[in-house]
Amino acid sequence: MNLLESLIHEIIAQDGPISLERYMTLALAHPELGYYRSRQPFGAEGDFITAPEISQMFGELIGLWSVEIWRGMGAPNPVRFVELGPGRGVLMADALRAARVAPDFLQAIDLRFVETSEPLREVQRLALAGSGVAVAWHARVEEVPAGPAIFVANEFFDALPVRHYVCAEGGWRERLVGLDCEGKLGFGLAPEPELKLAAAGERGEILELGVAAIELMSALALRIASQGGALLALDYGYDAPARGETLQALRRHRFADPLRDPGEADLTTHVDFRALSLAAAAAGAQPHGPVAQGEFLRRLGIFERAAALRRKADARQSAGIDSALERLAGGSGAPTDMANLFKALAVTPRSFPAPAGFETGQA
Numbered sequence: 454m455n456l457l458e459s460l461i462h463e464i465i466a467q468d469g470p471i472s473l474e475r476y477m478t479l480a481l482a483h484p485e486l487g488y489y490r491s492r493q494p495f496g497a498e499g500d501f502i503t504a505p506e507i508s509q510m511f512g513e514l515i516g517l518w519s520v521e522i523w524r525g526m527g528a529p530n531p532v533r534f535v536e537l538g539p540g541r542g543v544l545m546a547d548a549l550r551a552a553r554v555a556p557d558f559l560q561a562i563d564l565r566f567v568e569t570s571e572p573l574r575e576v577q578r579l580a581l582a583g584s585g586v587a588v589a590w591h592a593r594v595e596e597v598p599a600g601p602a603i604f605v606a607n608e609f610f611d612a613l614p615v616r617h618y619v620c621a622e623g624g625w626r627e628r629l630v631g632l633d634c635e636g637k638l639g640f641g642l643a644p645e646p647e648l649k650l651a652a653a654g655e656r657g658e659i660l661e662l663g664v665a666a667i668e669l670m671s672a673l674a675l676r677i678a679s680q681g682g683a684l685l686a687l688d689y690g691y692d693a694p695a696r697g698e699t700l701q702a703l704r705r706h707r708f709a710d711p712l713r714d715p716g717e718a719d720l721t722t723h724v725d726f727r728a729l730s731l732a733a734a735a736a737g738a739q740p741h742g743p744v745a746q747g748e749f750l751r752r753l754g755i756f757e758r759a760a761a762l763r764r765k766a767d768a769r770q771s772a773g774i775d776s777a778l779e780r781l782a783g784g785s786g787a788p789t790d791m792a793n794l795f796k797a798l799a800v801t802p803r804s805f806p807a808p809a810g811f812e813t814g815q816a
């Protein structure tokens with residue numbers, strides 16, 4: 454049993470079974486032992502690989518997208534340029550390099566990273582060292598100073614904890630993490646139903662509620678509606694009302710049991726884009742999309758960017774560009790995971806036209 458697991462056992466012995474939300478918060482974000490606090494999960498040797506780590510094209514296109522949205526906002530100076538959960542800082546390093554075509558943008562941005570992990574902050578600092586742009590860190594979005602702001606979040610919302618409710622005797626009962634008869638962590642149900650959940654369901658069905666993601670989206674949308682700005686969120690997720698759970702533990706590119714070895718595996722869920730869009734609209738902002746990530750990147754010109762890179766590449770590099778293109782944007786039309794299952798959602802003030810990549814009526 455690892456240290457974090459014994460700590461969770463102690464908490465359960467003291468407080469009784471805890472919600473899945475609290476369990477996920479401990480497993481991911483415990484200050485010393487949480488997954489994101491204590492390790493570097495990315496890359497071929499890590500537990501998963503993200504789009505900016507696959508190709509520089511991803512961050513570059515997002516950099517150019519940000520320049521364009523900033524011009525659409527009337528080019529405010531200063532503008533907060535905020536990345537949520539920047540990982541190894543690769544996306545932002547690529548975005549800032551691409552944005553050199555717009556020196557006025559680089560001059561106007563006040564760069565802010567929202568990141569809780571100390572080891573990752575250090576990696577991010579090194580990644581931006583050559584960019585010529587200063588960055589300030591915050592542990593929470595609420596700490597970012599007021600004013601117009603462009604927020605970018607790649608694979609951030611999927612790392613926020615969720616609650617599960619199971620349709621059982623008397624109604625929806627919250628799924629709790631407790632100790633089973635062998636003394637191991639196991640799932641159980643709250644003794645009383647949650648009366649605020651009025652949805653119909655079938656016995657045994659699970660409802661997954663990303664309360665933390667919805668609350669974060671509401672706060673960002675409220676800010677964008679009142680102070681100006683935009684948000685671009687990219688994540689693995691779905692856009693239709695869905696039932697069932699999507700909780701996954703990933704360790705060294707393999708699925709693992711979410712209740713084993715907490716803090717050593719990444720815990721994620723698929724993002725409920727419908728819920729996030731509704732939250733953004735309810736807060737007075739305008740959601741755009743979601744659009745499949747492959748389609749979004751194609752509309753932003755990933756093919757043209759790949760062609761430009763290939764002109765300066767040798768045969769081995771060209772093959773790398775082609776395989777990255779295929780993974781990110783489904784170059785051959787194959788339904789690869791990243792191109793079709795990942796989605797992009799934008800949020801702007803209500804009067805704002807659809808940002809690049811989110812134009813409707815396009816194939």
Ligand code: SAH
Binds near residue numbers: 541568
């Ligand atoms: N955007 C990066 C990394 C995604 S992983 C990429 O695409 O490669 C999630 C990132 O969010 C990590 O940097 C992690 O440390 C950070 N993170 C996770 N939960 C967080 C929270 N609640 N607050 C701030 N940062 C968080």
